[in-house]
Each structure stands twice: as C-alpha cells, then as structure tokens.
Amino acid sequence: MITWHGMEVKVASLSDPPLQLMCSLLWELYELNFCYELLMLDRVLAANLWSSDESQIGHQTLLYSIFPGKSGLVMWSESLPQEVWQLGMCAPDIKVSLPYFNNFCELLLTWPGAPTHLWTPTKLDG
Template sequence: MPPPIPAWQLALVEVDRSQPVPPTSEIWPYWIPEPSLVIGSHCLDRQRRYLINWVRARPIWLSLLQLPDHPIPAVNSQGWRVYLNGVPDDPSLGTTTGRRALEIKQVFGAILAGEDIEPAGGGDVRWHGTQFSEVPEALCPWVVWELHELAFRYELVALDRVCCPTTTFEQEVEAEDRIARVFPHQGLWSVTHIPTADESGLFARVPQRRVAALNALRDVVARWPGCPAALLNAKRMTIRDVGAVVELEKIIAHFYVHTFFALAGRPPILPHFLPTTPSSSSAALPVR
C-alpha cells in the first residue's frame, strides 16, 4: 500500500461509528473499487488477478463515468469483488455465489457492452505507457495509489453535488472547475500522468508542496453546510506557512471525512502519499 497521509488517517480513526448502520440501499456505491479490496486478500494469486482485471477494465470504465448521460448502475463492494475475481462464462445458479456472479455479469455486461475487456481475458494491457500481461511488482504500489486518487476525486465530486446542489449547467461547470483546482497539473476525471516526487498535490510529502491543493480543497468544502469556523476564517496559506499547513490539513480532513461518513453511510477512500518505490517499470519483471 502507498503510505497514508497522517491527517487523513487520523480523521478516519476519529469517525463516530456508534450510530446504527444505514440500510444497504442507502449506502453509497463505489465508483472506483476499494483499494483495500483489490489488495486485501492474503492470496497473492487473487491480488494479482484483481489488479490486472482492474487495469484491464480501467480505461473504458473511466471513460463511461465521464459521460453525463450514460447511466452507471451502482456497484457495491461485493459487486466489485465478484467482477475483479473473474466472472465465469456460465455462472451456476444453484449457489448464492453463482447467482451473485450472474447478476454482476449482467450489470457489467450492460455497462461495457461491445468492449472487449472481459476479466481474466488474457492479453497485454497498457497502464501509463507500460505494457504487461501481469502487473509488474514494482508498479503494484502505483496502481494502488492511483486507485486511491481516482476514488477520492469521484467521491469528492459526488459529495460536493450533495452538499451544494447545482440548478444550471453553468453552475455545474463552475463547481467542477473549483474541484479541479485541487488537482493541479492533472485532469479531474483521470490521472493524466504519474506524478514525480517533486510535484505539488495532496500526495506530496513536503508540506509546502501541498499548499496549493489544500487551499483549493478548502475553497470547495467551505461552501458545504456545517463547515467549521476555523476553515471559513482561515487565510490562504503560502509556502512560508509551514506550521499552518499540517494544522489546516487536519481540519479539512476531519470535516471531509465526517461529512462523507454521515451522508454516504460508509467511510471514504482517502488520498495517499506517493509510493516510495520508483514508478518506472523498465527493470521490473512480471510477478511470478
């Protein structure tokens, strides 16, 4: 796993989980599969299978998420688990697992109609300019980092739409532009390139390199109901405000995580620091 960002990890730990769990129908689905699901299995073969099946589906799935008029059925955690594990061609209807597999196959079949990205379909795939048939070991942390990053972006957009509904196309464009500023040098809807260690963003280890992204994120959440005064009254940080960066980051993370949990009925997927291993796979071999 890529390293967690302490402020965000602390906010997740501090969430009040004593309230009753909402009905399944009220819990938000996952636009992007949970990173902990993808690599959470103790079985290495299953981890590899989940990773390659996600990389195989990733380009088409992301392109469909960006189509405003394309209905994307809700996919819960179990649905992603079944799909990434590889849905058999003819699931057995005699077991619960088989029936669930058939349901998931029908869901993804409707979403990805006409696209040749069947899980476990074999053949090479491309990920940020690298081609492979199994995810190289050196790239695994980066694929997982991108999962965190993508999920956080889509969940941030969804949460902003609930907290600050728009009524016109112009307002929606303005809201998306505001959120896009949280991710400088990147597109909002996809990770356009793998960042280097000296790039700015929420993922940067050096606090000064997180300033612009945190200022932009503060501009987003400051419009939400219940935003704490400490954020509403906070001045825009500069790279000289080293001590203030981490403190403001804690307030933003706490407000975001608690707001998401209250509305979504589940924990959010959080941004992470960049992995410590190089992203270049030139010397990496497929995992055996």
C-alpha cells in the same frame, strides 16, 4: 505485451505482476475512488452550486483544482509520475501541497456547517 502508463508488461507476467505495476494500479484506484467520492459528496452538500450550468462550471473548476493537472476526474488523463506522492495535497513539500490544500478548504467552505477557521487561506510565513 500491454502498456500501462509507459510501462511495458508481458501478459504472461500478470499471474505474478511486477511490484511497480501493482503499486501504480492501486494508486490509480485509490485516487479515482477519492475523487469520485468527493464529487458525489460535494454534489449532495453543495447541490445548489450544481443546479445551473453557470454555477456548475465555476464550482466544477474549483473541485478539479484540488487535484494535480486540474484535468478533471478523467482516468489516464495524465501520465503517472514515478513519485506520485510528491504531487497535490500529499506532497511532502508544503510549497507544493499548500495551494491544493487551500483549494480544498475553499471547496469545503461551500458546504453547510463549514468551520469558520477555513475562511482564511493558510499561508507560508516561515
């Protein structure tokens, strides 16, 4: 038996893995890929904010605030929820996704040539 995010899976079943296991593995891979690609892109476009320890800590905190848990780019740092698409920027509820979206916009503002319409955070106004 192996355990993946609380799921007990028989090793023998891995030749035809359960659908829930495949979905959670793929989600983890896609999410990590996005996180690390965004990190590398940010390190290039906002290199000046990664140059000193003091500015790096603040900027890194901003980057991590885009993702649920704000735990950084660490695999398996939190248990995988059953409804992963209900968190962060991909949440179907705008009240849940909006803070992550605004944090993402704030990060983009640190990049050269960021559009000026990102200067004002998006608000719920009905």
